[in-house]
Amino acid sequence: MTTSVRPYPTLAGSVELEVVGAALDGRPQLLDMISRQERVVALHLNERSDWREARLELRARLPQRELSTGPWQKVECVAVLTEGVTNSRTLRPLRRASDGSWAGSITVERDLHRVRADLDLFVTATIGDVPGRIVGTDENPWIVDLTARTPLRQRTLEINEVDFGDADVPWLSRFKELPWLVETSGGDVPTVHLNLGFEGLKELLGSGGSVSEKALRGSIAAQIAAEAWTAMFHSAISELELDDDGTPQWPGGWRESVLRIMLPDVHPELPPADALFEAHSSRANGGGWHELQSRIQYAASRRAKVSRSLSTAIRSLDRSKEARA
Amino acid sequence: MNRHTVDRSDLLALLPETVALKYLTRSVLSGQEAPPRIALLRAASPMGEPSARWSAYALCELVDEAMSRFPEGSRAAADAWLAPRLHATLRMTRAEASDPELWIYVAMVVAPDYVVWRHLGGAGSSGEPAMVATGRFTGPHYTQAFARLWWAAELFRDGDDYRPAVTACRNQDVLNTVMRLDLIDHRPSARAVVRLLDQGTIRTGREVNALAKAINTAGTTLLYDVLAPDELPEQEGVREWIRDAETAPPAPWKALPDGPKDGRIPEASVDTMTGCFAGLFEKAPVRGRADSPSPGVPAQGVSLHKAYAESSEPRSAR
Structure with missing residues (x-):
């Protein structure tokens, strides 16, 4: 447990949670719904969309030797399933199994969840006369995704292909000269609207084409992605809640993910919480806000791999010129 | 309009x-x-x-x-x-x-x-319209x-009993501050905050905010769920309540309606959390506590000095 200093002894050894099986309404499911690398369970199935509850089989490894020799009394190991948008919180204890691991199961109620739930593991113990102290946790929680078919951690942007001049989307018409527009308000994830009314864009971004067309496509895709990252960063940093003493709080959802991913590139010298404070205060007070823009651009470009795809594009253009020469 | x-x-x-x-x-x-x-x-x-x-x-x-x-x-x-x-x-x-x-x-x-x-x-001080x-x-x-x-x-409801929610909503700081805390998703904790209001242990907005801060801080090292276990709400009770919507009469205006029968919060766990929060609140710094009872109540038109328990509305007949 390295995230915070605690006034009592915590576990030094690692605590690890695995999801080893899943059943929907009592029917065992294929194991390819579970990814141990990604630490994600995907619960969206085309053939069974009306399930009511999913039961996940859990197994945890705790530093058993450390636990038995340390100062901890009444050790408990619990799995906690939470989702911020539905304010849901389900807790289940795990029990010691004969092989030394801890085992148990937790139920995902469909009615209590919407998009993605976090599955955490906590080890608690009585220390002195205080029960329920958190002495260990798996620092890499699992994700239970109700909308995904494949277990992937990284969420993709929503891509909406639409003619900006279309009467059904009146609010886009004033942007109809733009090839694309990034929208960060509303929705569970940000959306990139691609303008089908922009001549040649669909063909360019479609599949096939020559080497240089492919390279150009990669470069444009990277540019769109960089703009999306920049827009997401600005949206996330502008909607922070402050606590009583003015410390900005992590916003949750995709906004938090974006900040946690980009802040290490924006303020590489600072730990995440300090980087958040710094970015927020330079925006709020104006000091350093301009300097921050270059750093945001740098972080967004890195995420979008702009330099790499641009280099690829330039090289392939060079090559096709040489071929013609 | x-x-x-x-x-x-x-x-x-x-x-x-x-x-x-x-x-x-x-x-x-x-x-x-x-x-x-x-x-x-x-x-x-x-x-x-x-x-x-x-x-x-x-x-x-x-x-x-x-x-x-x-x-x-x-x-x-x-x-x-x-x-x-x-x-x-x-x-x-x-x-x-x-x-x-x-x-x-x-x-x-x-x-x-x-x-x-x-x-x-x-309206704003510069004459801006509100x-x-x-x-x-x-x-x-x-x-x-x-x-x-x-x-x-x-x-804040306790199964089908909305009275704790009524108490919670009488205090704007509970709505504005306490409701943002993740720990309120633990039912015995939510119920315990309301009980402290009922008992008059916390009254003013400042006291509510001090309590919120104290229990949130303590919650980073304590797993309240282990101190005070809760039953999982019975989803079938919620589903039945939803099905009944087709035939149910409109919610009564004088008496309180009934909520979904998805199980009450274990009393022992509420007692544990009430004791725990009261202890944390005692040690918490409250702005202006020395000169309490202070009139430092947010001007939202809510009296925070009500005897909450006595002013509960009558429940509808079952």
Whole structure:
């Protein structure tokens, strides 16, 4: 447990949670719904969309030797399933199994969840006369995704292909000269609207084409992605809640993910919480806000791999010129 | 701002935030104009299966009654009346209630007049006209005008008993501060905060905020669920309550309605958390505690010196 200093002894050894099986309404499911690398369970199935509850089989490894020799009394190991948008919180204890691991199961109620739930593991113990102290946790929680078919951690942007001049989307018409527009308000994830009314864009971004067309496509895709990252960063940093003493709080959802991913590139010298404070205060007070823009651009470009795809594009253009020469 | 007549057959729908933001102009936010109903209806999408629980008419009736019951100067008191009745009228699962587009539709199309009535602040010092914060139409569950009430009823009720939610809603700082805390999703913790209000251990806004801060800080090293175990709410009770919406009469205006019978919170766990929070509060710094009882109560029109336990509303007959 390295995230915070605690006034009592915590576990030094690692605590690890695995999801080893899943059943929907009592029917065992294929194991390819579970990814141990990604630490994600995907619960969206085309053939069974009306399930009511999913039961996940859990197994945890705790530093058993450390636990038995340390100062901890009444050790408990619990799995906690939470989702911020539905304010849901389900807790289940795990029990010691004969092989030394801890085992148990937790139920995902469909009615209590919407998009993605976090599955955490906590080890608690009585220390002195205080029960329920958190002495260990798996620092890499699992994700239970109700909308995904494949277990992937990284969420993709929503891509909406639409003619900006279309009467059904009146609010886009004033942007109809733009090839694309990034929208960060509303929705569970940000959306990139691609303008089908922009001549040649669909063909360019479609599949096939020559080497240089492919390279150009990669470069444009990277540019769109960089703009999306920049827009997401600005949206996330502008909607922070402050606590009583003015410390900005992590916003949750995709906004938090974006900040946690980009802040290490924006303020590489600072730990995440300090980087958040710094970015927020330079925006709020104006000091350093301009300097921050270059750093945001740098972080967004890195995420979008702009330099790499641009280099690829330039090289392939060079090559096709040489071929013609 | 006059409301367009809502037809008895009108159902709720979903409205994207992007659309709402476009129409939340200064004149809408200051209450001089209603949001453009026709344009909003065109951008809205239906809720799925039609059902009596999505009746826009029932919601309108309720909101109209709230506005006529609570005169100017005591509008914040409408929260405690409206929250349980809104919850009992709009019967749905947490998954359904977590859709912001539903709440945006209610605020923009069904009852924008209520949002302005309840949340229009005083005029700015520079003579700027008073405006409702955008978040009251489109914000998160603890800010949006209707979502905050529904979720307060959901998070503070004790099974089918709405009385703890009524107490919670009488205190604006519980709605504004405590409801944002993740730990309130642990039912015995939510119930314990209300019990401290009932007992008069915490009264003023400052005391509520001090308690919130103390229990949130302690919650980073303590797992409250282990101290005070809770039963998983029975989802079948919620489903039955939702099914009953088809035939249930409208929520009573005088007596409290009944909530879903999904199981009471274990009493022993509530006692544990009440003791734990009282201990944390005793040590917590409270601004201006030395000169209490101070009049440092937010000017929201709510008296925080009520004897909460005595003023509970009568429960409806079973």
